[in-house]
Amino acid sequence: MVQISKDACKGCGICIALCPVKILEFSGELNNKGFRFPRITNEEKCTKCENCMIYCPDFAIVVSKNAK
Numbered sequence: 666m667v668q669i670s671k672d673a674c675k676g677c678g679i680c681i682a683l684c685p686v687k688i689l690e691f692s693g694e695l696n697n698k699g700f701r702f703p704r705i706t707n708e709e710k711c712t713k714c715e716n717c718m719i720y721c722p723d724f725a726i727v728v729s730k731n732a733k
């Protein structure tokens with residue numbers, strides 16, 4: 666399971682760029698700081714590589730390996 670804390674996000678896009686299966690994209694909404702934040706498009710394809718969690722500079726993403 667990939668959990669995105671939208672209000673912690675600063676919209677840098679690093680997670681989107683580094684997802685190897687390209688299932689992250691900017692949502693059309695803004696968070697409470699006025700930044701666009703990512704959403705996951707097809708979680709079934711997630712390999713749980715943790716790139717998004719590891720490289721997010723604001724710790725806005727948590728990847729759980731056990732839960733789906």
Ligand code: SF4
Binds near residue numbers: 684685687717
């Ligand atoms: S854990 Fe990996 S595959 Fe899944 S959304 Fe994050 S970067 Fe993409």
Ligand code: SF4
Binds near residue numbers: 676677678722724726
């Ligand atoms: S890497 Fe983190 S701060 Fe940057 S867009 Fe993704 S969730 Fe937001």
